[in-house]
Amino acid sequence: MxxxxxxxxxxxxVAVLFTGCVLAGRWQWxxxxxxxxxxxxxxxxxxSDPVPIDELLDGPGDVVxxxxxxRRVTVSGTYEADKTVLLRNRPVxxxxxxxxxxxxxxxxxxxxxxxxxxxxxxxxxxxxxALPAPPGGEVELTLRLRADEPAADNGAPPGQVQAINTxxxxxxxxxxxxxxxxxxxxxxxxxxxxxxQPAEGLATLPVPDTDPRSHLSYAFQWWVFAVxxxxxxxxxxxxxxxxxxxxxxxxxxxxxAALGDAGGARDGDGPLDGPSSTGGPHTGRxxxxxxxxxxQSAEExxxxxxxxxxxx
Numbered sequence: 377m378x379x380x381x382x383x384x385x386x387x388x389x390v391a392v393l394f395t396g397c398v399l400a401g402r403w404q405w406x407x408x409x410x411x412x413x414x415x416x417x418x419x420x421x422x423x424s425d426p427v428p429i430d431e432l433l434d435g436p437g438d439v440v441x442x443x444x445x446x447r448r449v450t451v452s453g454t455y456e457a458d459k460t461v462l463l464r465n466r467p468v469x470x471x472x473x474x475x476x477x478x479x480x481x482x483x484x485x486x487x488x489x490x491x492x493x494x495x496x497x498x499x500x501x502x503x504x505x506a507l508p509a510p511p512g513g514e515v516e517l518t519l520r521l522r523a524d525e526p527a528a529d530n531g532a533p534p535g536q537v538q539a540i541n542t543x544x545x546x547x548x549x550x551x552x553x554x555x556x557x558x559x560x561x562x563x564x565x566x567x568x569x570x571x572x573q574p575a576e577g578l579a580t581l582p583v584p585d586t587d588p589r590s591h592l593s594y595a596f597q598w599w600v601f602a603v604x605x606x607x608x609x610x611x612x613x614x615x616x617x618x619x620x621x622x623x624x625x626x627x628x629x630x631x632x633a634a635l636g637d638a639g640g641a642r643d644g645d646g647p648l649d650g651p652s653s654t655g656g657p658h659t660g661r662x663x664x665x666x667x668x669x670x671x672q673s674a675e676e677x678x679x680x681x682x683x684x685x686x687x688x
Contacts, residue, residue, distance in 0.1 A: 387609070397601045398602050400598040401599040405591070415588060429488075429519075433563075437558075437561075437562065452482065452515070453482040454480070454512075455480055457510050461478075461535055461536065462536045463491070463536070464532060474536075475581075478510050485559060491564060492575045518568040519565030523562075524562060524564060526541065532548070545564075
């Protein structure tokens with residue numbers, strides 16, 4: 377039998393297990409909710425009809441709202457081709473790739489970074505073998521709005537970045553970011569078309585992932601573990617109580633002990649050496665009804681208990 381101290385320790389362990397599993401399940405549930413919201417935005421915005429960018433963003437400094445991510449917008453202006461920057465370490469469909477980032481100046485003078493597409497690594501991982509140039513002159517773009525990524529702390533070679541962050545992309549250009557101060561949006565654009573056509577010489581950016589992943593099933597698994605831990609503790613308590621009851625009953629006197637002490641034949645003990653009360657040989661069988669297969673009937677047990685009490 378466990379001591380009270382052992383029970384307390386076991387209860388605390390179950391409480392810690394229960395709390396940890398519930399919190400882990402809640403964390404996975406929150407991830408599921410966030411992922412579900414992301415998928416809903418993608419499905420609502422990705423194939424939306426394009427609108428002029430100034431219908432969604434007021435002007436320089438305006439940040440792309442979460443509800444407008446992936447919305448298609450149109451802008452007119454010119455590329456700053458000499459300020460092209462490469463995004464490295466961003467594979468596409470498991471293929472190592474560079475993304476081509478080019479600042480675009482709209483007719484209103486606002487600057488937005490455009491991800492024109494991607495090209496595979498060249499003969500080495502430091503630079504691509506060839507870099508397709510954007511079209512020159514006035515061009516109309518269809519973009520999908522994206523929020524700026526957090527600035528990357530790890531460095532990159534000159535003319536390259538590790539994240540699509542407007543400030544870092546412009547700063548990585550040959551002239552730095554000073555030329556665009558006060559003229560940028562709080563976000564960038566993923567190219568959908570240039571004058572109605574895909575970018576030449578570049579692979580199209582992939583469709584966003586809408587896989588809900590396994591967060592929901594993981595949440596339920598953690599909660600099942602929590603319930604299982606408590607259920608196991610309850611079962612253990614019931615088994616302990618049952619064992620204690622059996623042990624306590626084992627300490628009580630046998631109900632037929634008095635009959636054996638008096639020298640009488642106990643039902644089921646087999647034949648006795650002496651003759652029976654009728655003068656014939658003892659058969660070892662009780663004359664009382666109800667006994668089958670050597671088992672005591674309820675009446676026999678009751679009578680034996682009464683006899684045992686009367687002899688004390």
